[in-house]
């Protein structure tokens with residue numbers, strides 16, 4: 099008698115290797131891979147583009163192995179029972195999610211399938227350690243360094259699973275929807291052409307990226323990871339966000355490298371620590387599910403934020419007059435990604451110099467980042483705004499000019515993304531409004547025409563931000 103089919107739900111884990119749900123399903127018998135699109139999903143546009151491309155890659159990889167990828171729209175509760183019936187499946191497997199809506203939906207599915215007599219199993223696949231397994235005296239960690247030290251000391255991260263060696267296709271395959279009709283690939287205009295120029299999507303591309311990073315960036319990572327003009331960071335974040343590679347795979351790949359060649363150790367440790375920040379963000383989101391909306395420090399509920407649509411627009415459109423900010427916002431717009439150091443600078447400018455609520459910046463990033471990640475995005479915005487766990491204190495206000503001079507000393511990064519400033523010498527590129535008239539003229543720049551004047555005076559804006567912060571601090 100043939101073994102009944104196991105449905106495997108794919109979500110933010112669009113890979114075949116180290117996919118526990120797929121691996122266990124394939125050991126059991128025929129596998130039916132399914133991807134569900136929620137009608138009411140709140141994903142951003144850049145995320146959708148990447149995810150759609152990634153689903154095409156996954157579909158092709160599965161087809162090579164003789165398996166379909168069934169695409170359907172609707173909530174799991176509404177759609178899955180019918181797929182179970184039509185395919186004759188007797189089990190549904192998935193890798194766990196850690197956000198409130200994802201957890202609620204998966205719990206609901208477990209009860210539903212129990213009633214229907216269908217086995218429902220979930221597996222850990224997207225984090226190094228389950229959030230409920232890493233606590234301090236029963237409470238979640240709120241400070242990163244002890245969190246990470248204890249994680250390294252107490253846990254041995256599981257080895258990644260290989261891709262299943264063989265697959266069996268189900269005998270009954272229900273009809274699939276057509277991805278092209280989901281509208282995830284933009285048309286009229288197709289603004290994704292820029293994204294496609296910057297990225298290769300999919301599981302194979304994720305591994306190429308990791309190997310290229312090992313060849314080109316890793317040896318410089320510890321010192322160089324703050325230099326946006328240099329190719330020293332991994333750019334693995336979108337692959338992690340869509341689950342084309344898992345943190346366990348990266349962890350083990352690099353740890354083995356450091357074991358084989360001790361010289362790698364320092365840079366590997368520095369890199370894995372950043373992967374630790376991803377882990378920390380997800381643990382925070384699990385324990386504080388309101389993280390995307392509510393400040394972790396409640397006194398920030400009373401912060402006198404400003405509503406200033408014109409300033410917000412200048413920030414999103416890369417027209418603040420501060421080159422490092424505008425270069426970052428252009429990089430984001432054109433490539434769907436921004437270097438971490440620059441993310442911190444542009445975020446600080448929005449929440450401190452402009453005093454615009456961090457949720458506005460979070461929403462813009464959510465819509466424009468190809469690596470938009472609910473935990474990393476909200477935890478990082480709260481960190482910059484000073485209202486999160488282990489946050490940079492609000493009174494530490496980044497000076498965009500000094501930051502730029504320190505981390506982009508020759509202005510390479512600014513010139514790459516703001517070609518109109520190409521001919522400004524390094525001495526003036528980060529503060530064109532202070533350049534002598536003759537220098538501006540020689541560089542072909544008329545302030546207010548080719549490039550805007552500063553939207554605010556940083557020193558005045560800093561004073562105003564500190565006064566606002568002092569007000570909520572006094573009330574506390």
Ligand SMILES: Cc1cc2nc3c(=O)[nH]c(=O)nc-3n(C[C@H](O)[C@H](O)[C@H](O)COP(=O)(O)OP(=O)(O)OC[C@H]3O[C@@H](n4cnc5c(N)ncnc54)[C@H](O)[C@@H]3O)c2cc1C
Pocket residue numbers: 323331332333334335336338339369372373374375376377379436437438439441442445463467469470471472474475476478479482
């Ligand atoms: C305001 C703001 C918003 C952000 N929004 C996101 C987001 O939506 N999605 C996202 O993945 N990251 C976000 N980050 C974190 C960080 O900027 C990116 O993860 C990083 O720039 C990705 O580049 P990389 O892969 O080259 O990083 P690398 O330096 O090569 O690091 C490797 C991996 O570690 C993780 N990582 C690195 N830095 C951080 C960090 N500070 N916090 C959490 N994880 C980190 C990422 O998964 C990254 O891919 C945000 C940071 C800020 C300041």
